[in-house]
Amino acid sequence: MHARFPYGILLCFIGLSACTAATPSLVISSPESHANTAGQSLMVFAAASLSEAFTTLGERFLEENPGDKITFNFAGSQQLAQQLAQGAPADIFASADRKQMEAAIQAGRVSGESLQPFAQNRLVLIFPKENPAGLVQLEDLSKPGLKLILAAEAAPVGRYSQDFLEKASQDPAFGSGFKDDVLKNVVSYEENVRAVFSKVILGEADAGIVYASDVSRANVEQVATLAIPDDLNVLADYYLSLISDSQTPDLAKNFITFVLSTTGQDILASYGLIPLR
Amino acid sequence: MATPTITGSPPSPPPRPQLSGLWRALSLPMLVFLSLPLMALFLRIAPARLIANFGDPYVLQAIGLSLATTVVTTLIIILGGTPVAYSLARRQYRFRRAIDTLIDLPTVLPPAVAGVALLMAFGRRGILGGLLDDLGIHIAFTPIAVVLAQVFIAAPFYIKSATVGFTSIDTELEQAASLDGASSSQVFRYVTIPLSWSALLGGSVMSWARALGEFGATIIFAGNFPGRTQTMPLAIYIGFELDLEVALTLSVILILFSFIALIIAKGILHRDWI
16 A cells, blocks of 8 residues: 555645745846846845845836846844844945944945935834724723733834834833833734734734834734824834945945936835824 | 674674774764864853853753653653553554554654644644644643654654564563563563663653753744753743844753763663663
8 A cells, every 4th residue: 555645745745845045135126137248237136025126126127127126134133233244245224224224334235325214114013903902992901811922122123012012111101110011012023023923914913013114014904003103103113225335336326316206205105104294 | 873782782793894094084074073173062152151051041941841841751652652562563454554654754744744743633723633632631731742743753753663672572581471471461571671771761861851942833832932842942932032042051951961861872782771
């Protein structure tokens, strides 16, 4: 008798492995790139929260720059700053906060003058559609037994989440013990904002704090959101800069100009980021 | 691998032919490549700083959790893996090859895949997770999840070693014991285990060392919470972005643990210590 090998299970595993890469990188090139030998390539290191917005930006940029190629490296800003400090080749760094940009400046990879704010982001509370914890308002976050996921403080969004809780604790409506009570409910400090999002979608946690731009994606129908009012919210400043030793500085500068252009800013806004103007 | 002899005395190694200088020279680049990064880690951090960081609660918590979870993991692997290994070694049954392959699978899979798979099974919306949730058992984000991830990844190392150990026993010895009136549990206890002792112990140490280094499945399935699910590898990964020195300290400790474990495992496997 022949043993039947569980091929179906094997296929599942192989399929899954494709979507769990730690730092996804994405190459996009315009159709003419094969014909044009003079094409230049651009390596963009961008915060995980910019994944969708920058992919679209890159596609639009290539329409205007046929023959060129853009490679994206999306990861937590702190991870990208570390990679830059260790000498990873890149042309542009887009960080979700000033701190990681300063780290890149300290490492000598970015000159202070090229620093350019290009968008802002705000925090939002997400929870699974079936709402297992019965969340109605932000105050419910301190209910004992609720399972909350935050990003680790190493990631900008993790620090912003703590800032929000701090602000809420100073608001009499929440009470001074709010932050401590909420932190008691944290079950995991995830490494980046995407991991927080995935685990809330999976229903592993009752709630999570992510960027507004994370929700205005294709999977918006998979989670419910609760807005954080402006006076408690933290506006994350996103910075963009040219890497000092870029091999294609002109193309890189064009990309930065494009991000700041009306078209670029509109694309960012369509992904839930707050444009400069 | 282990070849336990009945007398328990080590087989004397055959005389080795003299190795030509050329082979030695050719093996040098690979040896340098493998040892240099490890040495660099030790050189990067001053011993005084290492000792100072050792008292950091973040470091101590991670070490404590790693040791506690891996000990539980190893016990579960021995209890659950021994029957599997014994069945694989003794019977030529129907699904033998499928089971053998299934056991190999976790060792070749990226641990991240194991993490996702465990979530699909034991997560809140997983196949069993919903049921467990109704019973009031919550696995995700608890040390139980850490142990499950470690068992999933590390069990094959013990099962493989134990299977080889059991296979190498002459079945006539077991048969003789049972003819003399020993019950099957007595045969297992007084004949099988003593004869495969080194393979069982060596496999356990290997499994323990693998569990200690488990990262990918743990961070996906168990999450990251200091003192609860943040084992040493997770603390190194997160610490790398927060405080490089803490990451270096934990790395050095982890290397020392693993090195000692491997030395012990090799000693047991090759010398038949009892």
